[in-house]
Amino acid sequence: MTVLDPTPMTPAAVSPHPYASARREEALRNPPGEARRETLLYLDGVNKSFDGFKAINNLSLVLVRGEMRAIIGPNGAGKTTMMDIITGKTKPDSGEVYFNGDVDLTRHDEAAIAGMGIGRKFQKPTVFEGHTVEDNLRLSLAGSRSIFTALVHRKDDGERAAIARILDTTRLSPKRRTLAADLSHGQKQWLEIGMLLAQDPELLLVDEPVAGMTDAETEETARLLREIAETRSVVVVEHDMHFVRELAVKVTCLHEGSVLSEGTLDHVSKDPRVIEVYLGR
Numbered sequence: 001m002t003v004l005d006p007t008p009m010t011p012a013a014v015s016p017h018p019y020a021s022a023r024r025e026e027a028l029r030n031p032p033g034e035a036r037r038e039t040l041l042y043l044d045g046v047n048k049s050f051d052g053f054k055a056i057n058n059l060s061l062v063l064v065r066g067e068m069r070a071i072i073g074p075n076g077a078g079k080t081t082m083m084d085i086i087t088g089k090t091k092p093d094s095g096e097v098y099f100n101g102d103v104d105l106t107r108h109d110e111a112a113i114a115g116m117g118i119g120r121k122f123q124k125p126t127v128f129e130g131h132t133v134e135d136n137l138r139l140s141l142a143g144s145r146s147i148f149t150a151l152v153h154r155k156d157d158g159e160r161a162a163i164a165r166i167l168d169t170t171r172l173s174p175k176r177r178t179l180a181a182d183l184s185h186g187q188k189q190w191l192e193i194g195m196l197l198a199q200d201p202e203l204l205l206v207d208e209p210v211a212g213m214t215d216a217e218t219e220e221t222a223r224l225l226r227e228i229a230e231t232r233s234v235v236v237v238e239h240d241m242h243f244v245r246e247l248a249v250k251v252t253c254l255h256e257g258s259v260l261s262e263g264t265l266d267h268v269s270k271d272p273r274v275i276e277v278y279l280g281r
């Protein structure tokens with residue numbers, strides 16, 4: 001057949017591959033992208049190198065709607081880079097990164113991704129120290145409104161109810177009139193989580209939330225995140241294994257930019273490879 005030949009190729013003209021019909025049935029049962037569409041976050045075959053060093057190496061990770069996942073792994077495993085890729089801070093060299101089924105996150109920048117409902121909390125709290133807890137939340141709820149408008153127009157019932165809910169979730173109701181500067185380190189972390197909640201994200205990415213917290217604050221943070229995960233999906237990066245146990249969720253251990261082990265904490269912490277590169281150190 002030449003390039004100019006308009007005759008369509010009939011099925012009889014090609015001898016079918018022996019597995020073709022099985023493959024076609026499989027494709028009908030599970031069309032390409034079906035797994036992707038059912039998930040909230042879908043990473044597949046993601047790669048990212050910095051100056052020839054593979055920080056992320058063929059990484060695949062799937063988070064279903066409403067799931068909370070703990071990410072563990074040694075220093076340099078690629079945890080932060082993975083979060084940077086999800087939030088658009090870093091573009092992967094290759095691979096698929098989808099949110100809510102069809103949204104290709106590699107095509108959007110950080111601001112657009114935040115606007116789509118992916119909130120990120122970095123390790124260090126960045127609250128407005130000179131404002132009260134309540135005003136910090138009010139400013140976050142305000143979104144595009146000006147700071148002046150947010151702080152002066154305080155009469156909105158919906159806003160008041162939203163602030164009360166967030167104060168309740170973040171255990172900060174008794175501290176609502178306290179300056180953020182006067183909160184403990186743990187309370188500042190909770191306030192920042194509250195400020196993210198004010199933006200109503202569908203997916204919350206939380207980086208080492210309990211570093212520097214007291215044991216009591218650590219346990220309270222696990223309870224708090226479990227409550228939040230009743231209505232949203234959460235990815236928590238954390239080294240504190242006591243805290244990860246308290247979360248009681250599926251764990252993914254990263255190593256050298258790939259998934260080394262995945263499952264319950266008991267399963268992952270018994271994995272000899274995880275013990276060798278991380279837990280046994």
Ligand SMILES: Nc1ncnc2c1ncn2[C@@H]1O[C@H](COP(=O)(O)OP(=O)(O)OP(=O)(O)O)[C@@H](O)[C@H]1O
Nearest residue numbers: 050051054055073074075076077078079080081082
């Ligand atoms: N912008 C960058 N330029 C060069 N190398 C980078 C950059 N970002 C990350 N890396 C490298 O990529 C690797 C993965 O780093 P990453 O910060 O993602 O690991 P991590 O698992 O978050 O580690 P930690 O637990 O120490 O935070 C490291 O070797 C790091 O030095």
